[in-house]
Amino acid sequence: MLFATFAVSRRQLSVNSSFPIPLRPMQLCLFEDARVPGLRPLVETRAAYALRLGGRTLLETANDAFDPHGIVLHARPIVADVMRQRYPATSVNVLPVGADVLFLNGRYVAANGAPQRRLEEKLGREEARAFVQNETLVAAWVPDAAAALPEDLLHRPALTADAFSHLPTTALDEATLVERPWDLLDTLRPTLVRDIETRFGNAVSVPLTDRPHAAVHDGVTGVHPERIHFGSGATVKPGTILNAEEGPIYIGQDAIVHERAVVRGPCVIGPKTHVKIGANVDGTATGTWCKIAGEVHDTILQGFSNKSHPGFLGHAVLGRWCNLGADTNNSNLKNDYGEVSAYAPDVGRFVGTGRQFAGLFMGDHSKSGINTMFNTGTVVGTNCNLYGAGFPPRYVPPFSWGGADGLATYRLGKACEVAERVMARRDTVFTDADRSLLRRLFDRTEAERTEHHD
Numbered sequence: 001m002l003f004a005t006f007a008v009s010r011r012q013l014s015v016n017s018s019f020p021i022p023l024r025p026m027q028l029c030l031f032e033d034a035r036v037p038g039l040r041p042l043v044e045t046r047a048a049y050a051l052r053l054g055g056r057t058l059l060e061t062a063n064d065a066f067d068p069h070g071i072v073l074h075a076r077p078i079v080a081d082v083m084r085q086r087y088p089a090t091s092v093n094v095l096p097v098g099a100d101v102l103f104l105n106g107r108y109v110a111a112n113g114a115p116q117r118r119l120e121e122k123l124g125r126e127e128a129r130a131f132v133q134n135e136t137l138v139a140a141w142v143p144d145a146a147a148a149l150p151e152d153l154l155h156r157p158a159l160t161a162d163a164f165s166h167l168p169t170t171a172l173d174e175a176t177l178v179e180r181p182w183d184l185l186d187t188l189r190p191t192l193v194r195d196i197e198t199r200f201g202n203a204v205s206v207p208l209t210d211r212p213h214a215a216v217h218d219g220v221t222g223v224h225p226e227r228i229h230f231g232s233g234a235t236v237k238p239g240t241i242l243n244a245e246e247g248p249i250y251i252g253q254d255a256i257v258h259e260r261a262v263v264r265g266p267c268v269i270g271p272k273t274h275v276k277i278g279a280n281v282d283g284t285a286t287g288t289w290c291k292i293a294g295e296v297h298d299t300i301l302q303g304f305s306n307k308s309h310p311g312f313l314g315h316a317v318l319g320r321w322c323n324l325g326a327d328t329n330n331s332n333l334k335n336d337y338g339e340v341s342a343y344a345p346d347v348g349r350f351v352g353t354g355r356q357f358a359g360l361f362m363g364d365h366s367k368s369g370i371n372t373m374f375n376t377g378t379v380v381g382t383n384c385n386l387y388g389a390g391f392p393p394r395y396v397p398p399f400s401w402g403g404a405d406g407l408a409t410y411r412l413g414k415a416c417e418v419a420e421r422v423m424a425r426r427d428t429v430f431t432d433a434d435r436s437l438l439r440r441l442f443d444r445t446e447a448e449r450t451e452h453h454d
Contacts, residue, residue, distance in 0.1 A: 026066075039181055041181070041319070044381065047079050051184065051302070074092075105139060125141070133171070142164075181379070189298070237258045253271040256273075263282075280295045284296050284297060287301060287305075313360065340358035360378050382438075384398065384410065408453060
């Protein structure tokens with residue numbers, strides 16, 4: 001299946017939709033632009049549109065919003081093969097012949113509102129048009145795109161407004177584009193509510209213990225059970241509290257919520273994820289096959305990551321294949337209650353997050369040892385191994401090994417060996433494409449390690 005089972009077709013939203021039908025089948029092309037590096041470390045191993053917002057990724061959210069005939073993906077060269085691997089039924093960096101194409105910025109958060117309506121009203125018309133926010137290309141509608149645009153368009157590392165400068169433009173100043181990793185937190189709770197209610201509505205009359213496709217113990221306490229939903233094979237153990245007072249809850253396919261856990265909505269617990277005994281989870285989204293314990297709130301786990309032990313994780317975003325050791329904690333609030341700053345690797349300096357609460361932002365395959373403490377607004381790159389007493393630096397470049405006492409280079413061969421072993425534990429193959437991406441990332445970030453290592 002191309003998209004996660006959480007995805008919903010636009011046709012399910014309203015049979016009376018005013019969404020116009022294009023003269024020819026419309027293709028949706030999600031593209032990456034020159035601002036994507038601002039989302040490091042999360043985009044070091046994936047395209048921007050593959051980032052999880054809530055129950056869905058940016059790509060899935062756009063697909064559901066526009067309901068295209070097909071999807072085309074533009075991806076930076078370093079991640080293109082991995083995106084082909086992740087979306088095998090989708091064309092990557094190949095413009096379809098004879099199709100009308102809506103090019104959509106992969107950082108765009110599709111949501112009902114004025115920007116969305118202005119986009120939709122142009123679809124199906126003969127006139128091509130670009131949509132911009134200041135100088136940033138948000139979208140472009142191009143009938144018969146392959147005939148109208150340069151052949152090498154999708155081979156460019158980034159698509160910009162210059163590629164569509166010959167088109168008339170419409171301003172989309174209110175469009176939401178994620179710029180930094182912490183921007184994903186700005187939309188997390190409303191996105192969780194929208195994702196769950198879009199799929200299930202807001203009224204299920206069947207008692208929790210009578211849901212035919214889930215195993216819910218009669219010792220489970222459900223608050224507002226009409227807003228609590230389950231995927232096929234979901235299990236909820238005795239003593240659990242599912243509280244949907246402040247937002248709906250979705251427990252995914254084959255997920256397990258263990259004894260005495262507390263899940264407060266809005267929350268999406270992804271497929272095969274385990275919420276462990278006594279966990280406290282609030283306002284959080286996980287991808288597939290995570291393990292959650294301790295206190296976790298206002299956090300996104302992209303998938304296949306573990307926080308299996310007590311400790312606090314808040315206002316954080318973790319990539320895939322991360323593992324936090326026992327009693328790992330992150331700070332998410334400064335003692336002076338001021339704005340949190342965080343390191344932006346694309347500009348090589350700390351920047352304001354605009355947030356009072358900001359915790360840990362960690363790339364894929366990174367790990368922490370027991371009792372690790374992360375300071376407010378810490379950014380950890382891909383494939384880092386952190387341990388020891390004290391706080392690690394607030395920026396840790398990719399392929400770093402160590403902690404507060406100093407950082408050294410995490411050898412590429414060892415990092416790949418560990419990644420292969422970890423992925424096998426989740427029945428996932430570490431492929432040549434994965435290995436090539438990590439090798440190229442290792443080479444590209446050598447100068448950062450030289451600057452930040454002792």
